[in-house]
Amino acid sequence: MTASLWRDKLSLYLDLIRWDRPAGWLLLLWPTLSALWVAADGWPGWHLLTVFVLGTILMRSAGCCINDVADREFDRHVKRTAHRPVTSGRVSVKEALLLGAVLALLAFVLVLTTTWAAVWLSLPALAVAMVYPYAKRVLSMPQAVLGVAFSFGIPMAYAAVQSSVPWQAWALLVANLFWVLAYDTEYAMVDRDDDLKIGMKTSAITLGRYDVAAVTAFYVVHLALWGALLWPVVGGGWFGLALVLALAQVVWHLTLIRDRTREGCFRAFRLNHWLGFTLFAGLALTYAQRQWWG
Numbered sequence: 576m577t578a579s580l581w582r583d584k585l586s587l588y589l590d591l592i593r594w595d596r597p598a599g600w601l602l603l604l605w606p607t608l609s610a611l612w613v614a615a616d617g618w619p620g621w622h623l624l625t626v627f628v629l630g631t632i633l634m635r636s637a638g639c640c641i642n643d644v645a646d647r648e649f650d651r652h653v654k655r656t657a658h659r660p661v662t663s664g665r666v667s668v669k670e671a672l673l674l675g676a677v678l679a680l681l682a683f684v685l686v687l688t689t690t691w692a693a694v695w696l697s698l699p700a701l702a703v704a705m706v707y708p709y710a711k712r713v714l715s716m717p718q719a720v721l722g723v724a725f726s727f728g729i730p731m732a733y734a735a736v737q738s739s740v741p742w743q744a745w746a747l748l749v750a751n752l753f754w755v756l757a758y759d760t761e762y763a764m765v766d767r768d769d770d771l772k773i774g775m776k777t778s779a780i781t782l783g784r785y786d787v788a789a790v791t792a793f794y795v796v797h798l799a800l801w802g803a804l805l806w807p808v809v810g811g812g813w814f815g816l817a818l819v820l821a822l823a824q825v826v827w828h829l830t831l832i833r834d835r836t837r838e839g840c841f842r843a844f845r846l847n848h849w850l851g852f853t854l855f856a857g858l859a860l861t862y863a864q865r866q867w868w869g
Contacts, residue, residue: 588674591643591660592636598845600635602758605851606751607631607728609858610744613808614736617862623735626685631728633682638704638724640675644668645708653769692734700727715781718759722752743804750800757793758847760786761832764840787833794825801854809861817857824850 593599607627611619643661651662660666679701686697703724710717726748733744756778763770763779764786770777782789802818824846831843 587660600632601848604631605855609855610729610732614733630682630685633678637675637678640671642708689735690738692738696731718778722755725755726751753793753797761844811861813860814857
């Protein structure tokens with residue numbers, strides 16, 4: 576294969592894993608890092624930080640491969656996804672699955688450098704990630720399955736630090752699930768017309784005219800649970816400010832989705848990683864202030 580063909584193939588693979596759209600893996604990263612900081616009571620060290628940052632990127636990329644193979648027949652009928660590499664035939668199903676397997680294996684190798692508790696938890700995490708694409712065929716709210724998949728980094732972070740998973744980790748997973756329900760419903764609102772035509776099940780379709788109200792409720796429940804669970808542990812002005820700024824972002828998102836336009840809903844979805852970053856930054860700054868300034 577010539578250098579030109581290798582470059583073209585690499586470009587297709589990068590498109591397959593959404594390399595130019597980091598918002599997807601950032602949505603997984605920020606709650607995972609928040610859990611990592613809380614579990615470690617501050618700075619977790621370079622080793623665990625590297626494992627979870629790289630592992631998050633690798634697993635999200637593997638998930639894209641699995642998702643695009645599972646949805647290739649449906650994606651042909653959706654404006655936004657019709658030109659994806661697998662759907663358009665530029666990358667074969669076999670290639671996509673092989674790439675996904677390699678990426679998942681690399682992520683597993685990273686987990687092997689932590690604790691056995693984290694290693695064992697990685698197995699159900701992978702199982703949920705593989706089930707999600709097919710949940711859209713049978714469940715009226717498949718976003719709930721995605722919420723579990725996108726939140727599994729939280730108990731894994733605790734397992735990697737503490738070699739066990741306390742109740743707080745599972746409670747944070749539930750809290751984060753509501754955030755996923757909020758932003759993935761915004762995402763589903765973009766494709767609602769196409770999804771109705773092809774018979775795909777999504778939260779946006781299930782919620783109907785109550786979609787905006789439901790997204791609002793999901794955000795509020797997420798912030799209320801996140802704050803209630805972490806305030807006794809973290810507290811402080813930085814974390815309080817982060818919660819206020821996150822709530823302000825929720826209000827901004829509602830102005831974007833209230834008219835239910837494709838552009839507004841997609842923009843709201845893509846901006847969600849800033850909400851996650853805000854909450855993580857509040858935690859990290861609080862711990863840094865305690866450690867360095869007392």
